[in-house]
Amino acid sequence: MIEQPSSRGSSTVPNRSLGAGHRNRIAAHLLALDAHDRYLRFGYAAGEEQVRRYVEHLDFDRDDIFGIFNRRLDLIAMAHLAFIPHEPDTPAGVEFAVSVVPRARGRGYGTRLFETAVRHARNEGAELMFIHALSENIAMIRIARHGGATLERAGSETEAYLRLPPATLDSRVSAILDEQVAQADYRIKKQARNFLHFLGRLQEIRRGASGARGKSGR
Numbered sequence: 001m002i003e004q005p006s007s008r009g010s011s012t013v014p015n016r017s018l019g020a021g022h023r024n025r026i027a028a029h030l031l032a033l034d035a036h037d038r039y040l041r042f043g044y045a046a047g048e049e050q051v052r053r054y055v056e057h058l059d060f061d062r063d064d065i066f067g068i069f070n071r072r073l074d075l076i077a078m079a080h081l082a083f084i085p086h087e088p089d090t091p092a093g094v095e096f097a098v099s100v101v102p103r104a105r106g107r108g109y110g111t112r113l114f115e116t117a118v119r120h121a122r123n124e125g126a127e128l129m130f131i132h133a134l135s136e137n138i139a140m141i142r143i144a145r146h147g148g149a150t151l152e153r154a155g156s157e158t159e160a161y162l163r164l165p166p167a168t169l170d171s172r173v174s175a176i177l178d179e180q181v182a183q184a185d186y187r188i189k190k191q192a193r194n195f196l197h198f199l200g201r202l203q204e205i206r207r208g209a210s211g212a213r214g215k216s217g218r
């Protein structure tokens with residue numbers, strides 16, 4: 001079940017690791033979610049201040065944070081894989097949380113980020129993955145169930161946990177390759193965006209120049 005491509009072909013969507021330099025984009029992504037989505041994502045209706053504090057405190061060294069960008073380099077989906085501190089004789093665990101902007105939902109991005117998170121977690125030696133979801137959150141519960149998680153419903157909340165198999169050569173190599181593809185995709189989108197800005201500015205300059213010629217009667 002792990003690492004299988006989704007039925008919607010989302011396995012080809014590049015998703016890259018995010019760093020401290022992406023804090024503004026992460027904040028913009030989370031603040032674009034409405035109150036109900038933030039309630040589903042954080043387990044409470046996080047306000048702007050709380051979202052900003054969460055973003056400020058993201059620990060990019062300890063945790064894995066990754067996302068999917070559109071052509072304008074807006075972060076349209078992101079996942080946070082938090083490594084839970086553990087004693088040497090207890091299994092290493094991670095907690096998974098994800099969000100996709102409403103206009104990009106239903107395309108398999110949530111599933112894709114889940115699959116990436118599973119692979120990251122395995123490669124980092126985690127043995128268990130936890131997902132806290134509200135029981136009303138059908139999409140998240142489907143993602144966890146399809147991924148092989150065991151679900152335990154307790155009223156309005158559902159706890160899902162997934163036993164992770166150990167890393168393999170395949171899980172390590174495909175993680176490296178996927179990250180390289182995602183970085184290349186990001187660079188291409190950035191160059192395309194910069195080129196469009198450049199063209200836009202060029203047109204403005206040309207319009208300004210022809211306007212000036214008109215005024216001088218030439």
Ligand SMILES: CC(C)(COP(=O)(O)OP(=O)(O)OC[C@H]1O[C@@H](n2cnc3c(N)ncnc32)[C@H](O)[C@@H]1OP(=O)(O)O)[C@@H](O)C(=O)NCCC(=O)NCCS
Pocket residue numbers: 037038040041042096097098099100101104105106107108109110111112132133137138139140142143146
């Ligand atoms: C949960 C969330 C990340 C799903 O993202 P997504 O990109 O739409 O998910 P996918 O496209 O991979 O779909 C996953 C599954 O849920 C189903 N699904 C998606 N939206 C659904 C909806 N509104 N109602 C019912 N099922 C839905 C899909 O059909 C798919 O099921 P399938 O594989 O059996 O076909 C997104 O809805 C979201 O950001 N919600 C707000 C934040 C949140 O709830 N985060 C999760 C808690 S940590």
